[in-house]
Amino acid sequence: MSSLERFGGDREMRIGNAERDALADLLRASVDQGYLDLNEYEKRVDVVMAAKSVGEAAPALVDLPAYHKILDADEPEKLGTPDWIKWLWFGISIPIGINLGVWLILLFTIGAVYFWPAWVVAPLVVVATALTLAERTIIRPAEERKRRERLRRKRNSR
Secondary structure, three states, rough: HHHHHHOOOOOEOOOOOOHHHHHHHHHHHHHHOOOOOHHHHHHHHHHHHHHEEEHHHHHOOOOOOOHHHHHHHHOOOOOOOOOHHHHHHHHHHHHHHHHHHHHHHHHHHHHOOOOOOOOHHHHHHHHHHHHHHHHHHHHHHHHHHHHHHHHHHHHHHH
16 A cells, blocks of 8 residues: 555545645655655656546655655554543452452352352443443544544645
């Protein structure tokens, strides 16, 4: 997958004059930094200016470090597990641990004991699992959409 595919998401996505000009500026900066000579610059600018889609412009840019720096700076970091999910699971582990500890003490002191901690463990695990699944399937995708939209607006404002 080329860098332009990551940027555009689709090799067939059309680019306009503003994108072509920005890419030509990037090529010009690459000449100034010594990555391209003037002959190669002219060939690449011709490719970029003739490009109608992301896929057509990709060959002129994919090997330039400056282009990769721009793309890497614009890519949002992946969302990790939110702190509230971590604290939720830590929080339910405390009463579960206490109940299992008491049950084990009773088991080893008086013998076979009914597994009553299940009445504590089951509801806590069900609620924590439901909240975790809601975060993964509803909240996280909504946050990702918002972040992609902010990034798209930021790119379009340039």
